Every structure is written in C-alpha cells, then in structure tokens.
Amino acid sequence: APPPLQYLLEPTHKLVHTQRGATVTLPCILTARPPNYKVRWSKVEPLEYMEVVILITNGVHHKTYGPLGSRVHLRRSHRFDESLVIANVALNDEGRYRCQLVHGLEDESISLVLQLDGVVFPYQTSHGRYKFNYFEAKKACEEQDARLATYGQLHKAWTEGLDWCNAGWVLEGTVHYPIIDSREPCGGRLLLPGVRSYGARDKSKDRFDAFCFTSAVKGRVYFIRGHLNFKEATQACRKDGAVLAKVGQLYAAWKFAQLDRCDGGWLDDGSVRYPITTPRAHCGGLPDPGVRSFGFPSKLRRKYSAYCFSRK
DSSP states (O other): OOOOSSSSSSOOSSSEOTTTTOOEEEOOOOOSOOOEEEEEHHHHHEGEEEEEEEEEESSSOEEHHHHHTTTTTEOSSSTTTTOOEEEEEOOGOOOOEEEEEEETTTTEEEEEEEEEEEEEEEOTTBBBBBOEEEEEHHHHHHHHTTTEEEHHHHHHHHTOOOOSSSSSTTTTTTTEEEEEEEOOOGTTTTSSSSEEEEEEEEETTBBBBEEEEEEOOOSSEEEEEEEHHHHHHHHHHTTTTTTEEOHHHHHHHHHOOOOOOSSSSTTSSSOOEEEEEEOOOTTOSSSSOOOEEEEOOOOTTTTTTEEEEOOO
C-alpha cells in the first residue's frame, strides 16, 4: 500500500462526472504547505503507457503544457487549493488525472477519474458491416462528432441496455459486442449475456464495425418535415443557416435534449434515422427508447425529412 498522505487531502470522491462543453474542477487540497514544493498535474494515458504533464506550479507561479494546458487553470480559492479547472471539456479529456506534490526528495499523489456523461452507439459504413480497420473506425467516429468508445464506456452502455449483434472496435484496439438477450445468430443461446470479446486484433488488417461515444453538444438538432432527397435535405438545412446533423449529434439530442420524432430524416453521412424517447405503436414497434435506422437509402430516389444542426 502507498504510504499515508502527509500534505495532500484524500479526495472524498475520486470519480468526477461532467459533460462535453462544461467546466469541471478536479479537487486537490493541501492540508499544509511544505517549504519549496511543487504540484504537478498530469493525465495518465494508458494507451501510450505514459503520463502527460498538464500544469506545474510552485504555489506562486504556474506553467501549462500541451493542448489541454490551454484550457486549464488552478482554482486557488484559498492558499491550500491546488485544484485543476478544465474549461470547455472535450470528449478525449475523459480519463485518469494525477495531482502530485513534490517537496525535496519526497512526493505523494492522489488520482481522480474524469467521466463524461454520454451515449455509445454502433456505427458502420454505407458499404455494409465489417468494413473498418481500427484507424478507419477511429476516423469514422470523429467524423460523426464522436470518438471511439472506451471498453469502460461500452460496458456501461451494455448495463444501460445496449444490445448489438455486430462486433466493433473500441479505443483500446480490442473488439467486442454487447449482448443482453442471448440468441442463435449472436453466439448462440448458451453464452451468458455480457460484453463478448474477440480480444485484441490487428489494427491494420482486421475489419469490424465501430462503437462510438458522444456527449452533450453546444447547439441544437431540429427536424424539418419534407419530401426531400439527400441534396434537397442538405439545401433545406443550409437555407435555415444550419447543416445536416451528424449521427453523434442526433444521438446527443436524443440523450440530452429528449428529441423524440417518429419520422425518418436524412443525416450528414447519408443515413436516415429517427430518435424515440417514448416508444409507441406504429413507431418502429420496438419496446425500448433509441435511435432507429433505415440504413443508407438511395440519395437520389428516396425522399425523407431532415434533421438539421445549428450552433445557435
């Protein structure tokens, strides 16, 4: 076990919840100030097996480092307060942070986990299932205003009801699929429910779908009724000073703004979907809330409404 803390106060909560776009504080309080000390804030990056320094202070002056450094400052609400404030939280800010006190040859630290509230969604291309290598899956999620979900995010989504028969990449480079109802086409009835694993795969050669994660968005997703092909839907949103919504933005609106529509609408990637928060008859027929998909219909021949996204 690590030695007991001398100068740092053990945090009451080691898990800090936030959303994308918010301002969040990671607490780090001294119980006393040792002479000639430094406090070093870093983020633990398990995928790179390293810690990235964000900020170093000597109690008077401080210096920030890296891209995250431009969005952080110290709270300093009193002279023992070395808490870190992160502004405009981004999706990849989620993870473990360390506040380390160094004085002479001694050091001690506390660690905190920043967790974003959000939603995990499965994603595949218009060319069908199992087309992404790891790097393409990562890019595809980012293009939909999301990022590859971590295994932890996928597992949490499974506990909240995500049941999906296609395997997809997660951020760690492993491949999984979450099953609630064991059934024949999905590994058989004998396997227990859970997040099934294909383990680590070849990131360049192996091909699967993607599990993406998104959180709250700054802006709003709204519905434009019409009988529109893809190009007309794009123009309808533009005319309104908006753009066609991305898949991640529609999921965020469903999760955080309770967007509920029974009508299929075009999205930016050429798919047609609709969000349901209150399941009802004649509305997809499924008993659970969710974002339903009509797949990728013909952009020229098929006519639907549109889901637009406006930053205003």
